Amino acid sequence: MTNHFIDYKNSDVVMVIGANPAENHPQAMKWILRGKAERGTKLIVVDPRFTKTAAHADIYAPIRPGTDIAFLLGIINYALEHNLYFHDYVVNYTNASFLVDPNFKFEDGLFSGATTKDGQFVYDPTTWQYQKEGDKIKRDPTLQDPNCVFQILKRFVSRYDIKTVCRITGTPEDVYRQVCELYCSTGRPDKAGNIIYAMGITQHTYGSQNVRAVAILQLLLGNVGIAGGGINAQRGESNVQGSTDMAMLFHLLPGYLSCPDATKHPTLKDYIAKETPKTSFWSNTPKFLISQLKAWFGPKATPENEFCYQWLPKLDGKDHSHMAIFQSMAEGKIKGFFAWGQNPAVGGPAAEATRKAMEKLDWLVVVDLFETETAAFWKRPGADPRKIKTEVFFLPAAFSYEKEGTVTNSGRWIQYRWKAVDPPGDAKSDLWIVDRLFKAVREEYRKGGRFPDPILNMVWDYDAPGSEEPDINKVALEINGYEVDTGKPLPGFAKLTNTGSTACGCWIYAGYWAPDPDLGVVAAKRRDRTDKSGLGLYPKWSFAWPANRRIVYNRCSCDPSGRPWDPARALVYWDGSKWVTNDVPDFGAKDPATGADVPPEKSAQNPFIMVPEGVGRLFGAQYGPRAAALKDGPLPEHYEPIESPVRNLMSKQQNNPVAKIYKGEGATRGEPEKYPYVLTTHRLVEHYQSGAVTRNSPWLTELMPEMFVGISPRLAAKLGIKPGDRVVVLTARGKIYGRASVLPTLQPLKVDGKEVEVVALPWHWGYQGMAPGDSANVVTALFGDPNTFIPEYKALLCDVRKA
Ligand SMILES: Nc1nc2c(c(=O)[nH]1)N[C@H]1C(S)=C(S)[C@@H](COP(=O)(O)OP(=O)(O)OC[C@H]3O[C@@H](n4cnc5c(=O)[nH]c(N)nc54)[C@H](O)[C@@H]3O)O[C@H]1N2
Ligand SMILES: Nc1nc2c(c(=O)[nH]1)N[C@H]1C(S)=C(S)[C@@H](COP(=O)(O)OP(=O)(O)OC[C@H]3O[C@@H](n4cnc5c(=O)[nH]c(N)nc54)[C@H](O)[C@@H]3O)O[C@H]1N2
Ligand SMILES: [Mo]
Secondary structure, rough: OOOOHHHHOOEEEEEEEEOOOHHOOOHHHHHHHHHHHHOOEEEEEEOOOOOOOOOHOEEEEEEOOOOOHHHHHHHHHHHHHHHOHHHHHHHHHHHHHHOOOOOOOOOOOOOOOEEEEOOEEEEOOOOOOOEEEEOOOOOOOOOOOEHHHHHHHHHHHHHHHHHHHHHHHOHHHHHHHHHHHHHHOOOOOOEEEEEEEHHHHHOOHHHEEEEHHHHHHHHHHHOOOOOOOOOOEOOOOOOOOHHHHHOOOEEEHHHHHEEEEEEHHHHHHHHHHOOOOOOOOHHHHHHHHHHHHHHHHHEEEEHHHHHHHHHHHOOOOOOOOOHHHHHHOOOOOOOOOEEEEOOHHHHHOOHHHHHHHHOOOOOEEEEEEOOOOOHHHHHOOOOOOHHHEEEEEEEEEOOHOOOEEEEOOOOEEEEOOOOOOOOOOEEEEEHHHHHHHHHHHHHHHHOOOOOOOOHOOOOOOOOOOOOOOOOHHHHHHHHHEEEEEOOOOOOOOHHHHOOOOOOOOOOHHHOOOOOOOOOOOOOOHOOOOOOOOOOOOOOOEOEEEEOOOOOOHHHEEOOOOOOOEEEEEEEEEOOOOOEEEEOOOOOOOOOOOOOOEOOHHHOOOOOOOEEEEEEEEEOOOOOOOOOOOOOOOOOOOOOOOOOOOOOOOOOOOOOOOOOEEEHHHHHOOOOOOOEEEEEEEOOOOOOOOOOOOHHHHHHHHHHOOOOOOEEHHHHHHHHOOOOOOOOEEEEEOOOEEEEEOOOOOOEEEEEEOOOEEEEEEOOOOOOOOOOOOOOHHOOOOEEEEEOOOOEEOOOOEEEEEEE
């Protein structure tokens, strides 16, 4: 998320696409409504269902699940055709003027470079590169060269005219035209447009390209790096941002450093050579990684031994994401599993396959508040416990209010929370559990074992004298970083070195645990409401990573000479001799050597300091080590979901050619003849996720007691189903039961002349808790995005019948 929740009040137009903040992010919704009340913010909601968010919309645009690329590319085309894009921003702050390899092509739904590797379709991205002269990228600032990004984009999206888009998405043409007009009205210097998205955008076999389409539109309209603008991904569970920052994903180390790869990076030298770009802020990668190694291995990490780089686990070139793990488990390759604050028996796709896979384990440890469906998988309906050999351990954990620590919100604000109550019974904080577990494992390694060095030598010194609870302040300091000699907390990542003189667990968090000199508390504990900008930046409330910056890429909020595009929404600007800053500058505003202000012309060259080109990417080129192109191409192209009721109108390429389709019964594909309706899944305000917590709360259970199946009144009439009837939903993976919810919030869509019905399932139920019910994920599938491996939860096919 480039901006933050409070900033939503600064928008002129908000487009919520594939998110439902009124139910899932009520605090974000509050600020949208504040904007509506105070400045007349216009709200567009794009969703297959008329949601509670849509109820507040100025324009509600219905959309067929899985067709957001067509929807967004049509708006991009409209902006280009009607000259509504922000020309000066586009020329200066994006790669529009960059020249691309003349061999780059797009034909019949495929980009140049299509080839096969080990029998699988892959792209060779060689032609997705810029033309260069020596080290310099060739440019045409007039944007006329046929091989410049601007012209390539223009040609590419010209196929997405309003008629074609609406034939694909099912959105009525007049409504769609209104969306185009209203949203493109933000392509002016004094207007701010904000795109808010979440799982309706990401949970597709082209979810990353959906996000790219959002980014391209925002860049074209000059909406990135400004107050009231942004590409705003509403994150999930309250601390999902924090856990991603801490490397919950298998291919990353904390702070989004690439995980070392055994073949690519056999030595620290190789890692640094291959992962460090010459330009962009990532040129500091050696400082980030070496400080991380110092945090983990302390005095053992020296320049002579590569700072213990060889003690890090390395990637083996294989996919170890959620679906891949459960596939390996089903194949009997995984013997033990920790489900730690996770309930895959309900939350994972193809849930019945997931539950069955756990039967192959020797042991399973569940660390949770309740005996979840995962913990109880061996006694689920239909299972025979006598035949399941898996040994199951359950460790009761404390809830967030029963322990202290920080939570990072979608706006990257790291906020400290104090403990409210003690946990009940034997429940312990996760820190307590992991601390004991680590110490026990280390004891085992003291007796011997394969490769004990990293375990025996890891810095693990969180004991709090006189307390059985480890000292979370010590963990926080390690994450923040400190001077190795003095132990003093680092004020920010600018102080990190590559010599071993600093230790830092996660570079983007550097500074969050440094004391604020005025307030006398560490930054994450700040609760000061001063805000001289009036824009809701609140610089002394908690700490926003990186560097307490509230809006990233904020150099883009003023023109190359430093004048704010919109003085009423100024984040940073050049007053003729120095920078005036409401927000922490996201560029070299001061010379690090002299401390003098650096004139604006310099930072105008690279306002996007995290990408090696220094500018926003309209075209996702193969350039630089970190920012390599997506696996499915440099531009987003519409393909159909793996299961779709229609043929792709754009090309003969029906699906994303590099979509990830896993193996096993969970990956069985259904055809529209047998499964004629589009199936999508969604959340409810009363329940949380797999429902482990909320289905154990009597009040919430009473409010929302039962699994239901949303169908349109038209479909109900056609199938002879009355509201409240028991119905069965069938897909190629299985079937589930629920009560019919028949509401006009769901309406069939006219897709290329054909009526398409959408069936909407909440996914919060399972066989445990106070109010059991069938899990929607029994009928979802093991299809995923090739870049992120996120499952296609939002667009599948099903049949529905009266039970
Ligand atoms: N009360 C509550 N709050 C939550 C959660 C919860 O379970 N309960 N979960 C948290 C978590 S982890 C997350 S990730 C977030 C998720 O937050 P959201 O993404 O807002 O959650 P969803 O309801 O899954 O999906 C959002 C909307 O996408 C729509 N949609 C489905 N398919 C498509 C499509 O193809 N295109 C478009 N444009 N829209 C589509 C759905 O109808 C739905 O209204 O919420 C968080 N907040
Ligand atoms: N069909 C469909 N499926 C989906 C989605 C969808 O939109 N549609 N959304 C997906 C998304 S975005 C997500 S994030 C996943 C979530 O999938 P999961 O992460 O598997 O589901 P949760 O219910 O969030 O699981 C969290 C568990 O942690 C426990 N817990 C809560 N607090 C603590 C704590 O402090 N410590 C410990 N140890 N445990 C705790 C809860 O009781 C719960 O059992 O589901 C995905 N599944
Ligand atoms: Mo999530």
